Amino acid sequence: SGIDDLGDVRGQRVLVRSDLNVPLDGDTITDEGRIKASVPTIKALTDKGARVVVVAHLGRPKGEPDPKYSLRPVAERLGELLGQDVAFATDTVGESAQETVAALEDGQVAVLENVRFNGGETSKDDEVRSAFAGQLAQLADAFVSDGFGVVHRKQASVYDVALRLPHAMGGLVAAEIDVLRRLTVDPARPYVVVLGGSKVSDKLGVIDNLLGKADKLLIGGGMVFTFLKAQGHEVGKSLLEEDQLDTCRSYLERAEESGVEILLPTDVVVDTEFPSGDREPHPRVVPADQIPADSLGLDIGPESGKAFAAALSDAQTVFWNGPMGVFETPAFAEGTRAVAQALTEVPGLSVVGGGDSAAAVRQLGFDESAFGHISTGGGASLEFLEGKELPGIAVLER
Numbered sequence: 001s002g003i004d005d006l007g008d009v010r011g012q013r014v015l016v017r018s019d020l021n022v023p024l025d026g027d028t029i030t031d032e033g034r035i036k037a038s039v040p041t042i043k044a045l046t047d048k049g050a051r052v053v054v055v056a057h058l059g060r061p062k063g064e065p066d067p068k069y070s071l072r073p074v075a076e077r078l079g080e081l082l083g084q085d086v087a088f089a090t091d092t093v094g095e096s097a098q099e100t101v102a103a104l105e106d107g108q109v110a111v112l113e114n115v116r117f118n119g120g121e122t123s124k125d126d127e128v129r130s131a132f133a134g135q136l137a138q139l140a141d142a143f144v145s146d147g148f149g150v151v152h153r154k155q156a157s158v159y160d161v162a163l164r165l166p167h168a169m170g171g172l173v174a175a176e177i178d179v180l181r182r183l184t185v186d187p188a189r190p191y192v193v194v195l196g197g198s199k200v201s202d203k204l205g206v207i208d209n210l211l212g213k214a215d216k217l218l219i220g221g222g223m224v225f226t227f228l229k230a231q232g233h234e235v236g237k238s239l240l241e242e243d244q245l246d247t248c249r250s251y252l253e254r255a256e257e258s259g260v261e262i263l264l265p266t267d268v269v270v271d272t273e274f275p276s277g278d279r280e281p282h283p284r285v286v287p288a289d290q291i292p293a294d295s296l297g298l299d300i301g302p303e304s305g306k307a308f309a310a311a312l313s314d315a316q317t318v319f320w321n322g323p324m325g326v327f328e329t330p331a332f333a334e335g336t337r338a339v340a341q342a343l344t345e346v347p348g349l350s351v352v353g354g355g356d357s358a359a360a361v362r363q364l365g366f367d368e369s370a371f372g373h374i375s376t377g378g379g380a381s382l383e384f385l386e387g388k389e390l391p392g393i394a395v396l397e398r
């Protein structure tokens with residue numbers, strides 16, 4: 001059910017769980033995609049005269065206040081994007097929250113301080129979590145779940161609070177699920193999946209599940225070196241997950257058996273050190289099977305970029321998660337750029353799956369509307385594609 005099913009919300013306090021977990025450099029927001037994406041649901045509620053109380057997390061603080069992870073700069077930016085003042089509570093369920101919420105008038109918005117400053121939010125103990133959800137629930141008359149990026153977390157502000165208040169699915173969550181369903185239920189073919197990012201271990205579930213469904217799997221990013229090593233190549237100082245070598249080998253075999261084409265880079269861009277602030281990068285393109293012992297791979301090479309783009313050229317469905325290299329450094333951004341460019345040109349549905357790849361697309365200056373969909377969920381979109389039940393969705397459907 002959507003927010004219209006909550007009935008007349010004028011004068012009601014509506015707790016909205018948004019995902020405002022954006023990358024920050026000090027107080028500067030380096031990618032505001034998630035803040036922007038959270039605006040329409042909040043706006044729809046204020047337009048109806050609701051008193052909106054936004055609850056969200058930032059980073060992974062340890063269950064107690066930590067100024068580094070304050071949502072204050074995010075709340076300010078949200079206010080600018082909404083075009084109205086946003087009140088900020090310096091705690092989540094304490095005196096400040098209670099006073100801030102009590103002072104709200106119809107159509108006004110408050111943001112609560114980082115919900116993960118409270119141990120109850122992420123506790124594994126159901127009772128502890130539920131008790132904290134009870135405190136959250138006291139601040140509101142209804143709950144709207146709109147933080148797609150966190151629906152895979154069984155946490156108090158995502159899951160338990162929905163058990164305590166009349167609730168509805170926000171428009172962002174509904175839209176995300178709609179698109180992701182098109183990747184899992186009878187996807188148009190060819191269906192090509194591009195995976196990157198640093199760790200294979202984060203992608204095991206999704207590879208497992210997609211080996212039976214996708215037509216092609218293109219692999220780049222830091223995780224590719226474990227695959228290259230699994231094929232018997234030396235990878236120098238590149239990222240390597242020794243404990244995943246057997247798994248990678250088995251994926252390569254299974255792909256072969258099931259007729260899924262796995263494409264690995266044939267050339268890579270290396271340097272002798274990981275890019276860091278003051279050091280000038282020395283990028284060098286080498287064949288993927290000849291990475292020097294003193295070097296590490298930081299991007300897929302130009303030949304691979306072309307091959308990946310060619311493999312995407314006739315795709316009817318594409319899912320891309322994880323950058324192809326260290327795109328934050330221009331010398332290692334071209335592989336990611338080539339894939340992003342190719343996605344803008346595919347004839348079918350192209351989906352950029354959250355987190356770093358979404359940030360990369362924006363940082364590299366692509367027009368977001370050139371993609372079919374840019375998800376706000378990193379882990380959440382992966383778990384959806386793994387076919388796992390997402391607690392934050394399941395609880396709304398109960």
Ligand code: 3PG
Binds near residue numbers: 149
């Ligand atoms: C994300 O960044 O993927 C979401 O905000 C969830 O954050 P988490 O992985 O710290 O739970």
